[in-house]
Amino acid sequence: MSDYQINLVEDEQSLARILKTYLEKEGWQVNVFYRGEDALEHLHSPCHLWILDIMLPGIDGYEVLKKIKSNSDTPVIFISARDQDLDRIVGLELGGDDYLSKPFLPRELVIRARKLLKLFHEQHHSKTIELCGYSIDFIKRKIISKDEEIELTTKEMDVVLLLAGHLNKILKREIILQHVWGEDYFGSTRAVDDVIRRIRKKMPRLNLETVYGYGYRIVPQ
Template sequence: MVNQQIYIVEDDANIRDIVNAYLKKEGGYHVTLLETAEDAWELTSTGQPDMWILDIMLPGMDGYELCKKIRQVSEVPIIIISAKDEEVDKILGLELGSDDYLTKPFSPRELVARVKRLFKRTELQPIQNNTASHLIHLGKLEIDKGARIVHWNQQEIEVTSKEFDMLEIFARQPNRAFSREELLTLVWGG
């Protein structure tokens, strides 16, 4: 049984219920259902889920704005589900930080497959960090994900963007060995 927590932010109750049922039945995920971006954002004060599934057209704050706010504090996977199927909408969603974009109507099984693939790719494990300040602490190492700054023994270390990405991957899973192919995929993409 999977223990990952997924927040679904969708104002259509039918879609919420169907997605919830499939994620629980086929993936064994813990799901939290939210109707508005404001409710979802308020819930982040208690911590982040392991994945977000966001609709774009929400009452009040839209899904794009929520995606942008999530990316300011977290790198957890985000999947956008939306009736907006224009290329510009998909590109905007991806540029704001979503990891995947699925247009409505969609197959719930396809969504579950995408969730599983994204979890497998990111291989999320619990991270010892302070989500409020975006810090990862590992011994004398401190990584500030928000500012993209690395400190070793309280001294700032200059690293390139790719070095930072690799260091963050290693710090998230300090007791794991990575293959060259995994690192290429995780840092440079598919």
Template sequence: MSFKIYLVEDDKNLNLILTTYLEKEGWQVSSFLTGKDAQKSINNPPDLWILDIMLPDIDGYQLIKEIKLTTPNIPVIFISARDADIDRVLGLELGSDDYLAKPFLPRELVIRTKNLLERIYGIQYQVINIPPYTIEEKSRRVKLEDSLIDLTSKEFDLLLYLAKNQGIALSREQILEAIWGSDYFGTDRVVDDLVRRLRKKMPELRIETIYGYGYRMIENDK
């Protein structure tokens, strides 16, 4: 399901990074740099708000008060550079559902967002059949008939990414960003190594090499 998320963060670079990570999950993200801009969208509510407490004009505390007056059931995640217990408690008292202190890894925000969306709305995870394999997204398991295939976390992430984009040519850069994130600074040859390991463990997969570009998974006909 494509959830609508409003992100309010005044740091332009962090705003862009977080938006990129959230959008990679398939969510529709509208981002705001000021509280006043976000205030204009309160009457057109999202499925979830992510609010920075310290903003240059209207702070996150004032925003959440206005949000809860209009849409009391919409979940809110607070993010803040202040990690004081009083800020956490005040946020909870005002109706926030989670609190994340800066600095944090963008992936942590994604995980917390996903967990909150699942708890509030329920998320339909996919079961993908690529004969003779079955991929269970929620349990992160891969089955070959009645046997489980032992994959590392990165191997499973790659398999799921390729499986959800069957027939699409994916560049090494796309795969690198999807699996390791935009803040990874290593070589893109780690993609080749991960594909090699996946092919070895799941030889029936049809993963085509697009020389000089990347890879594409072709649906099995079996």
């Protein structure tokens, strides 16, 4: 899978630009944040990996890490200029999945990121999940109900897989629109509502909730 979404939180702008370039060469989409506060505003946006500097102005990386892990199981690589065992131990205890101390080669970060993405996402999504009486296969893009395949359009399938990949997480209409229709789409968020309505008709047992004024989520029964 090449269209991974990476959130990079690094206050050194020159370093952030270099790391972004290396990560994007892998075909990944990279969002850069220079402050912890800015990163937390995107806590519920679709993301496959966080790369998080510990030493940040304002809210530090430890606080951001705790918020991430309290909201999802998205893997986190944390980095620090202080090459101390304490940083590594505290970060891992808070739920960090890997650790790099500065200075490091950008290529090393790419290798660590690729390893975590494969471990957490490719293996996870190679299996069919059972959800509300439906079998959802992320790789084959198939949904089976009582031995019959549910016929969905491409957009309907994209939305179901996006929400099923972020169970219990509320995704804004704008986020769904951006992820499924693309950043160049300038239509109304009504397109999301129309697709959700069709999904509910085709998959009536799916516990697809509307969070009014915000967006949608799937909650396992």
